[in-house]
Amino acid sequence: MLKIKELNIENGYYLFKLEEILNTRSISINKLIRDTNTDFKVIKRLMTGELVRIDIFVLARLCDYLNCSITDIVEYMPNKN
Numbered sequence: 001m002l003k004i005k006e007l008n009i010e011n012g013y014y015l016f017k018l019e020e021i022l023n024t025r026s027i028s029i030n031k032l033i034r035d036t037n038t039d040f041k042v043i044k045r046l047m048t049g050e051l052v053r054i055d056i057f058v059l060a061r062l063c064d065y066l067n068c069s070i071t072d073i074v075e076y077m078p079n080k081n
Helices: 018-025 029-036 040-048 056-066
Strands: 005-009 012-016 074-078
Touching: 012 040, 018 040, 018 056, 029 040, 029 056, 040 056
Parallel strands: none
Antiparallel strands: 005 012, 012 074
C-alpha cells in the first residue's frame, strides 16, 4: 500500500512522499529525526501534507540524508486543462 498523501489546492495538488521513502528504506521516523536534527512535528507535517510552508533548509537536510531530490519528497502536479 502506497503511503503517499495528496493535498488538493486550487490549481492542482501536492504529493507528499516522505512516508513512502522511509518505508521503502526501512528508516524509522525517530532515526530520521535524530540523524537530521529535525523536529518531530515538521517531519509529521511533511508526511501528512498538513502544512502551510515548506522550509527549504529542512528539505535540503532530508534530501542530503536520503540521497534524493526534492521531488522525491514533495511534488506539485498542476491540474490538466
